[in-house]
Each structure stands twice: as structure tokens, then as C-alpha cells.
Amino acid sequence: MDQELLSDLYRRMSRIRRFEEEAARLYTERKIGGFLHLYIGQEAVAVGASSVLEAKDFFITAYRCHGHYLARGGTSRAGMAELMGKDTGCSRGRGGSMHFYDAALNFMGGWGIVGAHLPVAAGVAFAQKYRDSDAVTICFLGDGAINIGCFHEGMSLAALWNLPVIFVIENNYFAMGTPLSKTCPTEDLSIRALGYPMARASVDGHDVFAVRSTIHTAAKRAREQRMPTLIEAKTYRYRGHSMADPAKYRTEADVEEWKQRDPIRVLGEKLDSLGFSETRQRIDREIEDEINDAVQFAENSPFPSADSVAEYVYT
Amino acid sequence: MGEAAPQSAPREIAIRDAIREAMSEEMRRDDRVFLMGEEVGSYNGAYKCSRGMLDEFGAKRVVDTPIAENGFTGAGIGAAMAGLRPIIEFMTFNFSLIAIDQILNTAAKARLMSAGQLQCPIVFRGAGGAAFQLGAQHANSFDHFYAYTPGLVVVAPATPYDMKGLLKSSIRNDNPVVFFESELTYSMKGVVPEEEYLVPIGVADVKREGTDITLISWGRSVFLTLEVAAELESQGISAEVIDLRTLRPLDRDAVLRSVAKTHRALVIQEQHQVASYGAWLSHLITSEIFDELDAPVGLISSLEIPMPYSKPLEAIVLPSKERCIAEAMKILEGAR
Numbered sequence: 089m090d091q092e093l094l095s096d097l098y099r100r101m102s103r104i105r106r107f108e109e110e111a112a113r114l115y116t117e118r119k120i121g122g123f124l125h126l127y128i129g130q131e132a133v134a135v136g137a138s139s140v141l142e143a144k145d146f147f148i149t150a151y152r153c154h155g156h157y158l159a160r161g162g163t164s165r166a167g168m169a170e171l172m173g174k175d176t177g178c179s180r181g182r183g184g185s186m187h188f189y190d191a192a193l194n195f196m197g198g199w200g201i202v203g204a205h206l207p208v209a210a211g212v213a214f215a216q217k218y219r220d221s222d223a224v225t226i227c228f229l230g231d232g233a234i235n236i237g238c239f240h241e242g243m244s245l246a247a248l249w250n251l252p253v254i255f256v257i258e259n260n261y262f263a264m265g266t267p268l269s270k271t272c273p274t275e276d277l278s279i280r281a282l283g284y285p286m287a288r289a290s291v292d293g294h295d296v297f298a299v300r301s302t303i304h305t306a307a308k309r310a311r312e313q314r315m316p317t318l319i320e321a322k323t324y325r326y327r328g329h330s331m332a333d334p335a336k337y338r339t340e341a342d343v344e345e346w347k348q349r350d351p352i353r354v355l356g357e358k359l360d361s362l363g364f365s366e367t368r369q370r371i372d373r374e375i376e377d378e379i380n381d382a383v384q385f386a387e388n389s390p391f392p393s394a395d396s397v398a399e400y401v402y403t
Numbered sequence: 404m405g406e407a408a409p410q411s412a413p414r415e416i417a418i419r420d421a422i423r424e425a426m427s428e429e430m431r432r433d434d435r436v437f438l439m440g441e442e443v444g445s446y447n448g449a450y451k452c453s454r455g456m457l458d459e460f461g462a463k464r465v466v467d468t469p470i471a472e473n474g475f476t477g478a479g480i481g482a483a484m485a486g487l488r489p490i491i492e493f494m495t496f497n498f499s500l501i502a503i504d505q506i507l508n509t510a511a512k513a514r515l516m517s518a519g520q521l522q523c524p525i526v527f528r529g530a531g532g533a534a535f536q537l538g539a540q541h542a543n544s545f546d547h548f549y550a551y552t553p554g555l556v557v558v559a560p561a562t563p564y565d566m567k568g569l570l571k572s573s574i575r576n577d578n579p580v581v582f583f584e585s586e587l588t589y590s591m592k593g594v595v596p597e598e599e600y601l602v603p604i605g606v607a608d609v610k611r612e613g614t615d616i617t618l619i620s621w622g623r624s625v626f627l628t629l630e631v632a633a634e635l636e637s638q639g640i641s642a643e644v645i646d647l648r649t650l651r652p653l654d655r656d657a658v659l660r661s662v663a664k665t666h667r668a669l670v671i672q673e674q675h676q677v678a679s680y681g682a683w684l685s686h687l688i689t690s691e692i693f694d695e696l697d698a699p700v701g702l703i704s705s706l707e708i709p710m711p712y713s714k715p716l717e718a719i720v721l722p723s724k725e726r727c728i729a730e731a732m733k734i735l736e737g738a739r
Contacts, residue, residue, distance in 0.1 A: 211481020
């Protein structure tokens with residue numbers, strides 16, 4: 089297997105993991121406010137997907153957005169500064185944890201109302217088709233979003249108009265504290281695609297290579313045939329819904345079972361077994377330095393100035 | 404010496420045609436502009452505001468949608484954030500409530516939350532307010548829901564001239580614009596020049612000059628307000644009529660200037676009174692130029708009753724000329 093690819097995927101997933109572990113620490117120190125929804129455990133989905141998409145493609149996601157932002161190429165510095173509400177943040181302190189943006193990366197946020205961004209994603213894809221661009225739009229959502237009206241309306245329009253969009257349900261089995269079994273009568277969430285209809289797939293979201301190949305197929309379908317796809321990626325978040333959630337609705341053993349297959353651990357072990365343990369250790373050190381630097385950068389950055397409070401309301 | 408060229412009468416067209424001209428002209432001018440909504444294409448618009456547009460621009464740019472307000476509103480917003488300039492038609496603003504989250508929470512906030520990285524140049528337009536006995540669910544005036552929200556521009560013109568000029572300005576505006584029309588006035592005709600013109604957003608218009616009292620209104624209620632002014636004139640009272648035309652941003656100077664001149668103000672609105680736009684206007688006038696006032700600011704609104712179907716009951720709930728005159732007289736007497 090290609091060492092460069094393995095290393096790159098490992099680095100990207102590790103960056104998200106360490107970024108968020110630090111964010112959790114800073115949250116308990118009250119240096120980060122508001123809600124903090126951690127992506128820890130789900131890294132293979134964002135990283136696998138972004139690794140097979142192109143610079144011209146568009147990303148949009150919900151409020152658990154740090155991982156997608158970093159996977160897309162956002163910097164740890166701008167992300168950490170945003171969490172601290174600093175002017176150097178990726179949304180200049182106006183967005184916070186749930187609202188990361190980077191227009192230069194075609195990273196369209198970071199949206200806080202469950203499911204509301206699905207029609208928006210359809211619209212971003214509509215614009216690509218309107219302009220005869222072959223750019224693909226990828227839209228991430230949680231399993232908690234599949235029962236709200238916007239899910240249906242977004243999917244419906246995407247199928248009706250043959251829009252080049254990929255919807256990725258990151259099924260982490262809990263809508264906040266409510267288990268999937270209480271919110272959905274099926275185990276394969278991708279079957280929701282059948283009625284529209286649209287192509288579908290269900291994939292092991294802890295397997296970064298399975299994610300890559302599934303997204304690759306969907307992206308090809310979107311780019312070449314202008315057809316949407318619904319993908320379910322079965323994954324798990326190791327932390328609570330947000331930092332306010334102690335996650336008492338599941339056992340340690342439940343979490344441990346998923347951790348045994350942790351995508352970062354698995355990839356690290358693969359690098360080691362292929363004789364690249366020095367590379368892996370170097371990556372670990374570099375990520376450690378990067379995250380420490382990001383925290384320093386964020387702490388030392390200024391807050392937005394008081395006289396800028398009314399900026400960005402109107403053009 | 405030849406004969407003088409015959410002076411042609413100024414062109415008069417209906418509001419629905421003024422709206423169609425505005426949209427069509429802007430679509431010819433800018434290929435990023437497109438129209439999307441229920442019945443806008445092959446049906447030519449539920450109120451025929453887009454008659455012939457599908458033929459001219461094709462299905463790519465005149466997009467019929469399923470009945471899915473949340474879906475097509477969100478899709479319009481996404482398209483706007485990705486560089487297009489959509490016009491979203493709500494058959495009526497009663498149905499915009501299904502999509503109000505998209506308008507208030509997505510469109511209005513994209514720019515701030517992204518620190519200006521995302522723009523949302525989109526127009527949400529359609530009929531608002533009561534019409535002919537539509538019953539409680541189809542007769543709502545939601546001007547204030549939208550005017551309440553920073554990040555939105557809210558436009559509510561009355562005349563065909565203003566409707567066309569302001570719609571063109573709205574389509575060219577880089578902010579999300581909520582644009583109110585009225586089912587009752589789509590057929591109303593007025594002078595609209597052949598040549599292109601714009602009416603600026605955020606500028607009120609003195610529809611009638613006067614000295615004794617300022618009547619403030621917007622949207623369809625402007626026509627009622629002009630009737631009230633005419634009736635007052637027959638009783639020897641000179642009323643000035645301010646047509647706000649835009650609710651956000653409000654032309655504060657125009658309002659305050661007029662009231663400072665007449666020293667009396669009456670707001671006439673189709674909304675209910677509690678927590679309404681008129682209530683805010685009253686606060687603005689009272690807090691800014693209290694010393695200029697010879698009487699408390701008056702506010703005529705719909706009664707606090709969901710709109711009944713029956714014709715005489717509907718007439719009672721809506722602002723009437725009689726109620727407006729009585730209130731104006733009270734204000735004028737209070738000044739003596």
C-alpha cells in the first residue's frame with residue numbers, strides 16, 4: 089500500500105483527533121464558550137471523503153463541523169482561534185464552534201439547525217449545474233437529521249433535478265441522547281434513497297479506505313452523470329453529543345467496542361506493521377507541535393474589536 | 404412647419420406586469436438571475452406575474468418546483484451562496500412560514516456567521532396580507548417577522564412604479580431581500596415608464612404633501628391611507644402621506660422630518676397591533692422627537708382576531724377608512 093497515502097490519511101485524522109482533544113480541555117478551562125460538539129471517533133468519514141474530492145468541489149455540513157473543516161484543508165490555527173472567538177478565526181470570531189467557514193476552500197459551513205442545510209446543499213449543487221461546472225457538492229449530516237422535513241425536501245429536489253450532490257449520513261447511532269432504534273425503524277439508513285429515487289450505499293465509516301472508495305464512486309456519478317447519491321457511513325462518536333452531555337445513555341463497553349476498531353489506531357498499526365513506524369512517530373510529533381502552536385496562536389490572537397461589531401450584517 | 408408630434412399619454416400597466424418587467428429586464432441583464440417557485444413556469448405564475456417568462460428564458464431559468472417551500476427556499480439560498488442571484492416566488496407569504504427558518508436562520512445570518520465570506524443575494528417575493536375573503540390561514544401580514552431580523556432587507560411597495568423600480572433594485576442588491584406584494588393590487592394600473600429606472604431601497608416617498616398630520620403606511624395600506632387623506636382634506640385637514648416603501652432599512656429621516664413638521668402622526672398598517680412594525684414606529688417617533696409631538700402617535704391595525712371568512716366580519720377586522728378618520732380626528736383634537 090502507498091506509504092504516502094497512508095501517512096497523509098493518518099496525519100489528517102490525527103490532526104482532527106488532537107485538535108478536538110485540546111478543544112475539550114480548553115472548554116473545561118472556559119476558554120471556549122457556547123456548544124462544543126466533538127467529532128472524535130468519526131474522523132475517517134471526513135478524511136476519507138475529502139481525500140478523494142477536488143479543490144473545485146463544495147463542502148457543507150452541520151454543527152459538528154471541526155473535522156470536516158480540517159479535513160478540507162482548514163488550518164488548526166484558524167480553527168482554534170475561531171473556537172476562542174478570536175479575530176484570527178476562520179469566521180473571525182463571528183461563528184464559533186458550530187459555524188466554521190472558509191470560502192477559499194469552498195467550505196460552506198457549519199450550520200446549526202438540524203437538517204436545514206440539505207436543501208442549501210441541493211442549491212449549491214444546482215448552481216454548479218446551472219453554470220455547467222462539474223464540481224461536486226458533498227453534504228454531511230447526522231442520523232438525527234433524517235426525520236426532519238428538510239431531509240426529505242433536499243433529497244427530493246436533488247433527485248428531481250438530477251443534482252451533482254452527495255449526502256453523507258454519519259450514523260453515530262445517537263441523535264443527541266436518543267438511540268437510533270427509537271428514531272428510525274430500519275438499520276440501513278441508505279434505504280431512504282429508494283423513494284426519490286437516488287443511488288445509495290452503506291459503508292463502514294470507521295474504514296477510511298471503504299469511505300474513500302464509496303465517495304469516489306458517488307463523486308464520479310455526480311461529476312459525470314449529474315446524479316445524486318445518499319451514503320450512510322456507520323461510525324461512532326466517543327464523546328457525548330456536546331461537552332454538556334456526559335453520555336450516560338450507553339455503557340463504556342459500547343464505546344470500547346468501537347474504539348477497538350478506531351480508524352486512527354488501525355492506520356497507525358498498519359504504518360508500523362509496514363515498517364513505517366518512524367514516519368508515524370514523526371507525524372505524531374508534528375501534529376503535537378501543530379496543535380500546541382494553534383493553541384498558542386489562538387490564545388495570543390486579539391478578539392474582534394468592539395468597533396467592528398456591526399460589520400458583516402449587510403454589504 | 405410640420406404638425407407637433409402627438410403627445411402620447413404616459414404608459415399605464417398593471418402591477419403584475421410591472422413585476423414581470425422588472426424580473427425579465429434583470430434576467431436579460433444578468434444571466435445569474437433566475438426565477439424559482441410553485442407555478443412560475445408553465446402555469447405563468449399563480450397570479451400571472453411571470454406570464455411568458457418560461458417561453459423567453461426556458462426551464463433552466465424559470466424553474467417550477469414541487470410544493471416544498473422549505474426545500475426550494477433553502478435551494479435558492481444555497482444557489483445564492485454559490486454565486487447565483489435567485490428570485491424565489493412564494494405563492495403567498497402565508498406559505499413562507501414553512502421556510503421561515505431558511506430565511507431568518509440561514510439567509511439572514513450567512514454573512515455575519517462567515518464574516519462576509521458568504522453572500523446571499525436572493526429575493527423572496529410574493530403576495531402578503533388579506534385579499535378577498537381568504538379566511539384565517541391565507542390572510543396574514545407577516546411584515547414584522549422579517550423586518551425584525553437583522554441581515555434582511557424588507558421592501559413593501561404600493562404603486563406599480565415603485566413595485567417595478569424597487570424589485571429591480573432588490574434583484575441587484577447583494578443582501579437577502581424580502582419583497583411584499585398584494586393579491587388585491589396585482590391588477591391595479593399605474594404609470595410605469597418604458598425606459599429603464601430604479602427606485603432606491605431605503606428611501607421613503609411623500610405620496611401626498613400636507614401640514615396638519617402625517618399618515619405613515621406601506622404596501623397596500625398606502626392606498627387606504629391616500630383615501631383617508633382625501634377624506635380629511637374634504638373636512639379641511641391637510642394630511643401628509645409617507646409611503647415607507649422599505650421597512651428595513653427604514654428611512655428614519657423621512658418619517659421624523661415629516662412628523663416634526665406636522666407635529667402629529669398616525670400609522671396605518673394591516674398587521675395586528677401587538678409587537679408590530681407600527682408599534683416600533685411609534686416608539687421611534689416618540690423617543691426621537693417627543694417634544695415635537697402635539698398628541699400621542701396613533702396606530703390603526705387589524706383587530707386582534709384571526710381573519711374570519713365572512714365578508715362583513717373581515718371588513719371589521721381590517722383597518723377601515725372610518726376607523727382611520729376617527730383616530731385622526733382624535734389626534735387632531737388632542738392637539739387643540
